[in-house]
Amino acid sequence: MKNGGKVAALAAGVGLVAGIWPAHALTVFVSNEQGNTISVIDGETQEVINEIAVGNRPRGIALGHDNRFLYICASDDNTIQVMDTETLELVDTLPSGPDPELLVIAPQGDRLYVANEDDNLVTVIDLETREMIAEIPVGVEPEGMGVSPDGKIVVNTSETTNMAHFIDTDSYEIVGNVLVGQRPRIAEFTSDGSEVWVTAEIGGTVSVIDPVGMEVMREISFEVAGVEPEALQPVGVKILEDRSKAYVALGPSNRVAVIDAQTHEVLDYILVGQRVWQLELTPDETTLYTSNGVSNDVTLIDTATDTAMVSIPVGSFPWGIAIKP
Amino acid sequence: MIRLCTTVVLAILAATTAARAVDVEIVFLSRDQEERLPLSFVDPIVEDPGVWGARLALDDNKTTGGFLGHTYSLVERVLAADEDIAAVFEEERQSGRTLFISDLPRDDLQAIAEHPEASEALIFNGRVGDDDLRINVCFDNVFHTAPSRSMRTDALVQFLVWKRWPRLYLVSGTQENDVAFADAIRRSAEKFGAQVVAESDYAYSAISRRTDSGHIQIQDQMPLATQEGGEYDVLVVADENEVFGEYLPYNTYAARPVAGTHGLVAMSWHRVLEQWGSTQIQRRFEQVADRWMEERDYGAWLGVRSIGEAVTRLNSADAAEMRAFLRSPDFEIGGFKGVGLSYRSWDQQMRQPVLIANKRVLVSASPQPGFLHERTPLDSLGYDEPESECRLQ
Numbered sequence: 001m002k003n004g005g006k007v008a009a010l011a012a013g014v015g016l017v018a019g020i021w022p023a024h025a026l027t028v029f030v031s032n033e034q035g036n037t038i039s040v041i042d043g044e045t046q047e048v049i050n051e052i053a054v055g056n057r058p059r060g061i062a063l064g065h066d067n068r069f070l071y072i073c074a075s076d077d078n079t080i081q082v083m084d085t086e087t088l089e090l091v092d093t094l095p096s097g098p099d100p101e102l103l104v105i106a107p108q109g110d111r112l113y114v115a116n117e118d119d120n121l122v123t124v125i126d127l128e129t130r131e132m133i134a135e136i137p138v139g140v141e142p143e144g145m146g147v148s149p150d151g152k153i154v155v156n157t158s159e160t161t162n163m164a165h166f167i168d169t170d171s172y173e174i175v176g177n178v179l180v181g182q183r184p185r186i187a188e189f190t191s192d193g194s195e196v197w198v199t200a201e202i203g204g205t206v207s208v209i210d211p212v213g214m215e216v217m218r219e220i221s222f223e224v225a226g227v228e229p230e231a232l233q234p235v236g237v238k239i240l241e242d243r244s245k246a247y248v249a250l251g252p253s254n255r256v257a258v259i260d261a262q263t264h265e266v267l268d269y270i271l272v273g274q275r276v277w278q279l280e281l282t283p284d285e286t287t288l289y290t291s292n293g294v295s296n297d298v299t300l301i302d303t304a305t306d307t308a309m310v311s312i313p314v315g316s317f318p319w320g321i322a323i324k325p
Numbered sequence: 326m327i328r329l330c331t332t333v334v335l336a337i338l339a340a341t342t343a344a345r346a347v348d349v350e351i352v353f354l355s356r357d358q359e360e361r362l363p364l365s366f367v368d369p370i371v372e373d374p375g376v377w378g379a380r381l382a383l384d385d386n387k388t389t390g391g392f393l394g395h396t397y398s399l400v401e402r403v404l405a406a407d408e409d410i411a412a413v414f415e416e417e418r419q420s421g422r423t424l425f426i427s428d429l430p431r432d433d434l435q436a437i438a439e440h441p442e443a444s445e446a447l448i449f450n451g452r453v454g455d456d457d458l459r460i461n462v463c464f465d466n467v468f469h470t471a472p473s474r475s476m477r478t479d480a481l482v483q484f485l486v487w488k489r490w491p492r493l494y495l496v497s498g499t500q501e502n503d504v505a506f507a508d509a510i511r512r513s514a515e516k517f518g519a520q521v522v523a524e525s526d527y528a529y530s531a532i533s534r535r536t537d538s539g540h541i542q543i544q545d546q547m548p549l550a551t552q553e554g555g556e557y558d559v560l561v562v563a564d565e566n567e568v569f570g571e572y573l574p575y576n577t578y579a580a581r582p583v584a585g586t587h588g589l590v591a592m593s594w595h596r597v598l599e600q601w602g603s604t605q606i607q608r609r610f611e612q613v614a615d616r617w618m619e620e621r622d623y624g625a626w627l628g629v630r631s632i633g634e635a636v637t638r639l640n641s642a643d644a645a646e647m648r649a650f651l652r653s654p655d656f657e658i659g660g661f662k663g664v665g666l667s668y669r670s671w672d673q674q675m676r677q678p679v680l681i682a683n684k685r686v687l688v689s690a691s692p693q694p695g696f697l698h699e700r701t702p703l704d705s706l707g708y709d710e711p712e713s714e715c716r717l718q
Contacts, residue, residue, distance in 0.1 A: 118605060118609070229701075
């Protein structure tokens with residue numbers, strides 16, 4: 001179980017010696033669920049340059065439209081905190097329902113959708129007025145939030161109901177429900193809007209859903225020799241813009257699966273840190289960041305070679321990742 | 326809670342396309358019993374054990390059912406001390422009800438499982454952990470959501486072996502269930518390479534939990550009762566009836582930790598669990614029940630949720646269809662323990678991780694790393710197929 005560390009040390013050596021690391025003027029934010037902080041990483045030097053104390057149990061984080069503000073689900077404080085990404089100061093809070101876990105921002109940048117795990121609700125917040133404008137009843141323990149590229153549909157997953165709920169963002173009504181595997185965690189649209197990928201942590205699958213017919217087109221499952229099937233728990237998912245590949249974090253198996261996003265075949269597994277949870281791509285999609293909860297670090301994966309390059313220690317129990325260009 | 330459910334149903338019915346109306350009635354059976362009070366005053370006296378787990382799971386099923394056109398209701402039958410279980414069961418079967426959550430004690434559970442009317446019913450045992458119900462008293466129509474006694478002792482001994490504390494000093498009460506717990510510990514020790522190096526009985530009769538200057542006697546008695554341990558690592562106590570086990574930690578003759586029914590315990594559920602998303606169910610439960618969720622609640626919750634999951638996937642509440650599905654590899658449910666839970670086909674025992682906890686925090690959860698099994702590490706807990714005579718088909 002110490003492999004994550006070994007890979008990190010090795011990869012760090014390779015990166016430094018070869019000097020092949022591409023230059024980024026990026027700032028990476030990582031929420032630390034247990035540390036109650038946000039780690040701020042300089043994407044160029046790959047060093048943690050700051051650690052900011054925030055609310056209790058920060059989990060899902062997302063950048064607003066112009067990247068000026070970072071929105072932070074402070075789950076145990078039942079609120080969403082707003083951080084100014086230039087001054088790194090907390091400037092406001094938003095009226096979320098109880099226990100916000102994951103949020104997504106409309107592509108137009110005007111609205112924020114958040115899953116309230118305790119209340120079986122999805123809450124809609126107007127980012128201009130910073131007021132709650134709607135609450136949508138969904139299944140038990142809402143979690144994953146995905147928004148279609150045109151902003152017209154939000155998909156929410158409910159962990160105990162085991163469904164993906166399709167919500168019309170004009171009427172705020174549910175227009176369809178799709179049964180998926182046990183404990184669905186994340187919903188992610190492809191960039192062309194033609195597929196929604198839903199990961200099921202306990203079910204061990206990714207359901208690829210046709211958002212028009214609202215049917216599961218394909219179930220992707222995972223298998224790694226020598227790893228017990230129960231440990232292969234899909235959580236975070238990121239799909240490249242051109243749909244050549246997708247990446248799925250597999251939790252306590254400490255691996256990220258690489259998937260052909262056209263054929264849905266699993267191509268490879270990349271060993272990262274312990275309990276890999278969420279994923280985020282840099283804007284140029286050359287690098288994938290993974291948050292590794294148990295080993296308290298993030299791993300950087302080169303998406304050209306699908307290899308782990310370096311791991312960076314962050315705060316305690318890293319969870320969400322957001323990357324500012 | 327009720328208001329919320331109604332809103333959900335209305336919002337969703339409009340959007341549902343492939344709804345086939347299924348009406349699911351579930352009967353919850355329990356018996357009002359005088360429970361012995363816990364020795365510790367910080368242990369709550371549990372009001373209405375079991376039923377709140379069934380009620381909460383019913384709400385969870387209703388929310389899901391609202392999206393699919395399935396409705397659920399719960400018929401609660403809590404028997405008085407002298408009421409005849411067979412008559413109540415027969416009455417419910419005559420009304421056409423087939424799905425039962427049993428929060429009944431052992432004899433009552435067996436009475437309904439053996440009842441002629443039980444052949445077309447499904448009974449979910451959320452309470453009784455007796456091993457014989459998993460190895461030689463086998464019922465086609467009973468699914469066990471409560472862990473067996475040997476699942477608990479296997480979970481605990483795996484942890485002690487993982488800690489490299491293999492030398493056990495077994496101190497047992499003398500009542501029937503204490504003897505069964507002690508037997509299970511001996512079996513677990515042999516199974517995982519630990520050794521019971523010494524044994525003592527504790528045969529004092531039950532004492533009141535509230536006595537003036539009571540600690541003075543206890544401080545004298547417990548070292549006396551535990552001085553035969555010799556060289557050992559952990560004192561394992563078998564006191565299922567809450568007679569003396571609570572008094573052992575810090576009062577043992579040797580400076581050794583206490584585990585078993587007291588001290589470090591193996592549980593299917595405990596308030597200290599906050600991992601694997603259990604924060605949500607712990608909060609939901611406390612909101613509706615106004616107390617902590619206990620093991621019997623969790624057992625009933627798993628039973629009602631198993632029914633809900635089967636109805637959701639099958640679009641039917643036919644008992645025979647449900648039984649086949651629950652036994653199949655296609656069935657699993659999330660139970661806030663980090664892995665999917667399913668039923669063993671030979672004895673219809675639910676596979677589940679077992680919590681290792683003290684009164685204040687979660688210490689670990691078994692199966693422990695390194696205890697492997699050809700099917701799943703979860704089957705390293707409890708009697709395995711070759712050790713059981715049950716061959717349910």
